[in-house]
Amino acid sequence: MASEDKFNLVVEFSGGLELLFSGRRKLTISVPIKDNEGQAVTVGWLVHYLCNEVMEDSRKNMFVLDGHVCPGILVLINDADWELEGEASYALQPNDNVLFVSTLHGG
Amino acid sequence: MESANASAEGLRKQISETEESLRKLKAQLHQFEFQEKSDSAKTVSLDEHKWPLSAEEYKRYGRQMIVPSVGIQGQLRLKAAKVLIIGAGGLGCPAAAYIAGAGVGTLGIVDGDVVETSNLHRQILHGTEKIRWKKVDSMIASLKSLNPNPAYVAHAEHISPQNSESIVKQYDLVLDCTDNPASRYLISDICILLQKTLISASALRTDGQLIVLNLPPLPAGAEGGPCYRCVFPKPPPADTVVSCGDGGIIGPVVGVMGVMQAVEAIKIITSGKIDSSAEVAGSGENTKQEPTLMLLFSANSSQPFRSVKLRSRRAGCFACSKDSQLSLESLTSGSVDYVLFCGFTSPTKILQPEERIEASQYSKVRSKQHILLDVRDKVQFDICHLDGSINVPFSNFQGGKEDVVDGSSWIPDSLPNDASVYVVCRLGNDSQVVTRKLKEAGLDARGKRYIGDVKGGFKAWKEQVDQSWPEY
Numbered sequence: 001m002a003s004e005d006k007f008n009l010v011v012e013f014s015g016g017l018e019l020l021f022s023g024r025r026k027l028t029i030s031v032p033i034k035d036n037e038g039q040a041v042t043v044g045w046l047v048h049y050l051c052n053e054v055m056e057d058s059r060k061n062m063f064v065l066d067g068h069v070c071p072g073i074l075v076l077i078n079d080a081d082w083e084l085e086g087e088a089s090y091a092l093q094p095n096d097n098v099l100f101v102s103t104l105h106g107g
Numbered sequence: 108m109e110s111a112n113a114s115a116e117g118l119r120k121q122i123s124e125t126e127e128s129l130r131k132l133k134a135q136l137h138q139f140e141f142q143e144k145s146d147s148a149k150t151v152s153l154d155e156h157k158w159p160l161s162a163e164e165y166k167r168y169g170r171q172m173i174v175p176s177v178g179i180q181g182q183l184r185l186k187a188a189k190v191l192i193i194g195a196g197g198l199g200c201p202a203a204a205y206i207a208g209a210g211v212g213t214l215g216i217v218d219g220d221v222v223e224t225s226n227l228h229r230q231i232l233h234g235t236e237k238i239r240w241k242k243v244d245s246m247i248a249s250l251k252s253l254n255p256n257p258a259y260v261a262h263a264e265h266i267s268p269q270n271s272e273s274i275v276k277q278y279d280l281v282l283d284c285t286d287n288p289a290s291r292y293l294i295s296d297i298c299i300l301l302q303k304t305l306i307s308a309s310a311l312r313t314d315g316q317l318i319v320l321n322l323p324p325l326p327a328g329a330e331g332g333p334c335y336r337c338v339f340p341k342p343p344p345a346d347t348v349v350s351c352g353d354g355g356i357i358g359p360v361v362g363v364m365g366v367m368q369a370v371e372a373i374k375i376i377t378s379g380k381i382d383s384s385a386e387v388a389g390s391g392e393n394t395k396q397e398p399t400l401m402l403l404f405s406a407n408s409s410q411p412f413r414s415v416k417l418r419s420r421r422a423g424c425f426a427c428s429k430d431s432q433l434s435l436e437s438l439t440s441g442s443v444d445y446v447l448f449c450g451f452t453s454p455t456k457i458l459q460p461e462e463r464i465e466a467s468q469y470s471k472v473r474s475k476q477h478i479l480l481d482v483r484d485k486v487q488f489d490i491c492h493l494d495g496s497i498n499v500p501f502s503n504f505q506g507g508k509e510d511v512v513d514g515s516s517w518i519p520d521s522l523p524n525d526a527s528v529y530v531v532c533r534l535g536n537d538s539q540v541v542t543r544k545l546k547e548a549g550l551d552a553r554g555k556r557y558i559g560d561v562k563g564g565f566k567a568w569k570e571q572v573d574q575s576w577p578e579y
Binding site for chain 2: 014015016019025026056057058059062065070071072073074076079080081083084099101102103104105106107
């Protein structure tokens with residue numbers, strides 16, 4: 001695929017979730033503009049891409065459970081809860097920042 | 108040994124009695140000094156009711172009262188406010204210190220625990236001399252010394268569905284400083300039912316989170332700030348929840364979050380937002396709902412503080428929507444089971460008795476050729492380990508790399524294939540999981556090699572074999 005068919009976005013992990021991604025807190029990734037079916041790529045697509053292609057840890061169900069982001073993980077698109085942006089159906093834009101935060105309970 | 112214990116116990120008792128009488132003496136002295144001051148004040152001012160605060164209060168709170176967002180009105184609101192802090196630990200201590208210091212009228216503390224040595228690096232209102240004290244008593248003793256003016260109320264029990272209504276209804280504002288999901292859902296629910304704003308914080312390792320919920324404090328069905336269930340409708344799987352005891356915590360990280368809770372409490376009280384009736388009733392479109400934010404703190408991140416925008420109330424929320432299924436009756440009767448809702452992890456029990464070895468038994472076979480596989484995290488292994496042991500952290504086994512699970516990356520080639528492998532961890536849970544994985548990967552050479560775990564881990568080792576083993 002030619003490079004112009006891709007764009008970059010920043011993915012961040014926080015609250016301990018980075019431990020599932022080899023300790024990486026921030027990565028810039030290049031994603032295709034369209035998915036296999038010719039649709040614009042969404043956050044939902046990104047979640048599965050991260051789970052299948054980026055995550056090396058075998059504990060996949062600590063990130064994606066039953067096809068959805070695991071309960072207790074907040075997804076923030078450009079610093080706003082993804083529920084304000086259409087959740088998994090949000091179409092990614094160049095230079096978007098997608099932050100995954102796992103909820104903490106200690107005190 | 109026994110007589111030494113008895114005399115230590117006697118001394119402890121004597122110390123706490125002496126401290127108690129010292130506290131009474133100080134309180135008496137304070138009263139006399141207070142009396143003296145107000146007597147001398149009388150000679151100057153004939154009208155003792157001329158000022159809404161005492162002379163001592165003007166001096167004590169002056170530095171915050173001259174800040175425009177507080178002012179005399181804010182100070183009087185603080186004095187009239189009743190604040191409840193649930194959890195007298197790493198969040199509760201700094202939060203309580205600043206809220207008491209700021210001069211709230213009443214401060215209630217809920218906690219059923221006693222002070223332990225491992226609390227002291229972060230729970231700054233408890234001191235070394237207060238180990239084994241009830242946390243609420245220890246905290247209130249420190250707070251009285253900091254500021255004797257507020258009324259302090261001790262609730263020496265854990266928050267529960269049964270006691271939550273009777274405790275929370277006595278207060279105007281609630282701080283969740285607890286340490287587990289079940290209590291977080293319970294506290295959010297009771298705050299919705301009793302229409303209290305909730306300042307919720309949490310921390311682990313080097314990270315912290317803070318959200319102000321149910322602001323303004325409105326009944327179920329109203330449009331407003333979310334509750335905990337709106338943000339987290341489903342609890343995380345119980346086995347993914349990590350406590351400070353297991354994951355660790357940096358003292359000032361949880362301290363920052365507790366301090367931020369105090370900042371929010373002072374902001375809400377001084378701006379008059381705890382009276383839901385005052386601003387909200389009837390004003391409709393004029394009061395535009397500010398978005399609810401979540402503050403994220405990551406000490407090791409290049410951007411340590413970050414605020415993210417959260418949703419407002421969730422349509423269909425179990426607790427705060429118009430379709431709410433929650434009532435005071437259903438909550439206090441126990442029909443909402445918070446422990447079941449959040450799930451629980453019971454101690455791991457997956458090995459047969461013959462696959463486990465007592466620590467004392469293991470100490471006797473150490474002279475034979477074998478491998479001791481220590482599956483604690485490397486940081487824990489570095490603190491203390493047994494000579495000759497090999498460290499492969501549990502997470503590496505969970506990560507599922509083949510050469511880890513089948514042993515090829517860590518078993519020395521020179522080891523005969525009938526030499527035993529013993530697996531050990533901190534408490535004896537992870538070691539069972541690893542033992543099972545190793546056997547499933549065929550490392551036991553069809554039964555030729557014994558693989559088993561050290562029952563009870565290094566905790567048992569300390570109890571049965573080596574008392575000097577560091578307990579961390």
